[in-house]
Amino acid sequence: MYTSSVQQNILAELHHELAQTRRVLERVPYEQADYKPHPKSMSLWQLATHVVNLLAFNTLFVTHNSRDFLDPNAPKPGPTPTSLEELLARFDEYSAxxxxxxxxxxxxxMTHKFKLHRGEDVIFDRPKGTAIRIMGLNHSIHHRGQLTVYLRLLDIPVPGLYGPSADEK
Structure with missing residues (x-):
């Protein structure tokens, strides 16, 4: 349902996208963790872990006013999950x-500014609502899309995300 609240609209979109992302992650085969479709690509497991860790990064947009990639004391995700169960548990935790x-x-x-930077080099300086949409949701959806390509190349059925997939027809 549409509302004029930016926060409520982001929450509604987040709820939908998290459900879809979990469906994709559930199909990631840990036994093929090292798979790369190209030498410049992340491995399957690096990409799946990145999709999950982006949730913690998205939380920073809500809870902080800035993030400096050069700050050694900045929050970092935990160690790389070593099973699909660990990956999904982290996804559920970070989503919550x-x-x-x-x-x-x-x-x-959501109108307060969030600045993403690397020292003096400013990468992004926009309202938090915009940061969540562009650097948060869009970024996550982009990488989830890459993950579905990896699944397709591994001949793993791809779930339909915005309607049925070729595997569901």
């Missing part, structure tokens, strides 16, 4: 934290 923080936020808070 992101939802909780976004639910506790407000439309007014």
């Amino acid at each position: 934290v992101l939802r909780r923080e976004l639910e506790a936020s407000s439309d007014e808070a």
Whole structure:
């Protein structure tokens, strides 16, 4: 349902996209973790872990005003999961934290600036609501799309995300 609340619209979109992302992650075969479709590509497991770790990064947009990639004390994701069960548990944990923080936020808070930078080099300086949409949701959806290509190349049925996939017809 449409609402004029930026925060509520982001939450609704997040709810949908998290459900779809989990469906893709459930199909990632850990036994093929090292698979790469190209030498410049991330491995299957690196990509799946990145998709999950982006949730913690997205939470920073809600809970902080900036993130410096050069800050050695900045929050970092935990160690690389060593099984699909660990990956899904981290996904569920990070999803719950992101939802909780976004639910506790407000439309007014979504207008506050978030600056993403590497020292003096500013990568992104926009309102938090925009940061969540562009660097958060869009970034995650992009990598989830890459993950579905890996699944296709490995001949693993791809779930339909916005309607049925070729595997579901």
